[in-house]
Amino acid sequence: MLTVEGLVKRFGGFTAVNNVSFRVEQGEILGLIGPNGSGKSTIFNMLSGTLIPTAGSILFNGAEIAGHAPHRIINGGIGRTFQIPRPFHRLSIFENVALAGYYGQGRHSRARADEAAERALAMVGLPTDRHASVDGLGAAGLKKLELAKALATGPKLLLADESLGGLDEHEMDQAADMLRKIRDELGITIIWVEHIMGVLMRVVDRVMVLDHGEKISEGLPSAVASDPRVIEVYLGTDADSSQAAAAEARRKAGV
Template sequence: MNGHPLLEAREVTVRFGGLTAVDAVSAAFAPGELVGIIGPNGAGKTTFFNALSGVIVPSAGELFAGGASLAGAAPHRFAQQGIARTFQTPRVFAELSVAANIDFGLQFAGRKREAPPLLKDAGTILDLIGLSAQAALPAAAITPSQQRLLEIGMALATRPRLLLLDEVAAGLTEAEVEAMARLIRRLRDELDLTVIWIEHAVSTLLRHVERVLVLHQGRKIADGLPSEVVRNAEVIEAYLGDEMVEPA
């Protein structure tokens, strides 16, 4: 690493017609960080991910990967920089087997850095995400929560440096959410990954991340330690009020 953040957004703005979905958001992500992003529905979280992963081009502002500008870069250039993401609605190939879905991701890994042992092949990736027993099933036949794991596996198969997770715990039971959080920490710890994790299950997320960004109406209203952010008056007013009454 050259001392630059892995990924940096400078004043990134995304407009849809008259709506400013992301409003001049700046944030830098260092190698190895596990960062959460929270905010009410419609706050701009997914749109910010779309900009970070090259799915949409910002209306204004700049993105840098390892200090190099990504201005005007096509989505595959973001992938070449080691940026992988999941989608809020899982995008798996329903007709293909679980293992073949992983193989699809592996096809994009060829040019990239040497595979960590845990990401060596479809078998090791399926072990890591806990889907070995489902390897031969069509993706359509596994449960929605298993499809979320599969989508994470597909992203890992590209051997990313940065993994963007968009509500991968949505719709899971409390026990499954906790297991997902442990998996995410393990991925970060064992795969030399930076993880940015959007989640609606705020109290779980805050227990597991080291840093959290709060978006509200497209603006970043807080960025810091979970313990600081939950005491931030603007955050409490905008969003957290009721949720933080729960025991931690």
């Protein structure tokens, strides 16, 4: 579904992403991890059109999208959530999601946007009541709203940016299960940026690790969690729990 080759992004003399290549297969959940400042958000911003790559190719379903405007990319089937939710507080929950559907799908049909909003809200477990206020949502509800807005755009590929941030342990498990449900029931491919390794390793099919803008490891969760370089630059004391989570995922999958 997605083929990235030689992706580079420079800001003046600073190279944020340096010659990164990877592929994402249809129906896969790819975990994208690494320390703060490793280039994860920069890659998301290039995939979604917020930033124009300095060099490299991004093929989505065989078509080059590198440098395309965000509205063209989202209309083509790449949706995203944001790490920090910023809903329109003067709009209801339903109106926030319908607005995303109206512009994101590029159809400019209010009826279709409303239908997409109802489906998306039902999928994430938020009320479809058209007057429910955003102000009543806690951290978990706002993360669900981010997912609903992205789903309403009708994505084939979802870029999920730190869906677990600010959640307690139970809410984290719910959010992770939601991403798996979105893949399994809607057939949406997912790239998931996350720092909570114990949860991510139980859900993803593969993991890619960045450090200082370069890819340093890629593979099955169990292999990446045991990679000495990944442990050194990122996992550290979380290595044991990450390895245990990866092993548990393999056991459940019968691998």
